[in-house]
Every structure is written in C-alpha cells, then in structure tokens.
Amino acid sequence: MPNPENIPNQFEGEEESELEIMKKRLATLKQQYEELLPRKGLSEEDDKIIESLENDIANLNRDIEKLENS
Structure with missing residues (x-):
C-alpha cells in the first residue's frame, strides 16, 4: 500500500491552474x-x-481571494 504522504494531491495542480486562468x-x-x-x-x-466589467472584476477578485485562502 503506498504511503499517502507520497501521493500528490490530485486537486493541487488543478487548483493552481484554475487560479492562473482566473488571474489571466x-x-x-x-x-x-x-x-x-x-x-x-x-x-x-x-x-x-463598463458596469458589467466592474461587477465581473469584483466577482473575479472575490473568487481569486477565496481560492488563494483555501
């Protein structure tokens, strides 16, 4: 049985990738x-x-902050 500490977190790379996409x-x-x-x-x-962009930017900033803090 493999040591769980040696198995990479399958979501870790995806999370970083998602974060990079969100930042772009x-x-x-x-x-x-x-x-x-x-x-x-x-x-x-x-x-x-312009109002729509302001809302999208605010929402994306919030989502990025949540992802970075999780």
Whole structure:
C-alpha cells in the first residue's frame, strides 16, 4: 500500500491552474475596463458594458481571494 504522504494531491495542480486562468481573465477584464473607461457617460450602452466589467472584476477578485485562502 503506498504511503499517502507520497501521493500528490490530485486537486493541487488543478487548483493552481484554475487560479492562473482566473488571474489571466482578471487581467483581460481590467484591460477592457481601462480601454472603455474614457467612454463612460457617452452612451448608455457603454455605461452598461463598463458596469458589467466592474461587477465581473469584483466577482473575479472575490473568487481569486477565496481560492488563494483555501
């Protein structure tokens, strides 16, 4: 029977991979937000997109923090 301490955690690599994907997604969202921010107030459509990006960024930050603390 193998020693459990020598068996790698099957979720450990996946968790890191998921975290990296989330961080890349966050960087992309922040870039899109920065590009659209100067257009805030110019149209209702742009404002909705900006608000959606703000919410997505906040949610992703929260999810990343939870994952890092678990």
